[in-house]
Amino acid sequence: TDGVFCASDMIALGFMDTLRSAYRVRIPEDISVIGFDDVPLAAKIGLTTLHQDPFNMGENAARKMLSVMSGKTPKPLHETLQAQLMMRETTAFID
Numbered sequence: 416t417d418g419v420f421c422a423s424d425m426i427a428l429g430f431m432d433t434l435r436s437a438y439r440v441r442i443p444e445d446i447s448v449i450g451f452d453d454v455p456l457a458a459k460i461g462l463t464t465l466h467q468d469p470f471n472m473g474e475n476a477a478r479k480m481l482s483v484m485s486g487k488t489p490k491p492l493h494e495t496l497q498a499q500l501m502m503r504e505t506t507a508f509i510d
Contacts (some may be wrong), residue, residue, distance in 0.1 A: 461504030
């Protein structure tokens, strides 16, 4: 395995701790680890992660909910919000 993408930064942190302590796996030399959420701790420990804008997500959700509450169908019904990859020290670069 070249790398693992975890469902959240907190899962990634626990996964990395287990790899290092129980299996003596070196990160990123042996395996790359990427999290999701970009919690403040991620930057402090150098975790590569996907950053989302929670305020934008909340604003969009509130707008859609107000639309539904007024009897309208929100437009667009579905949308994809941008996420930004925050490259840090838990990811190896492959040439």
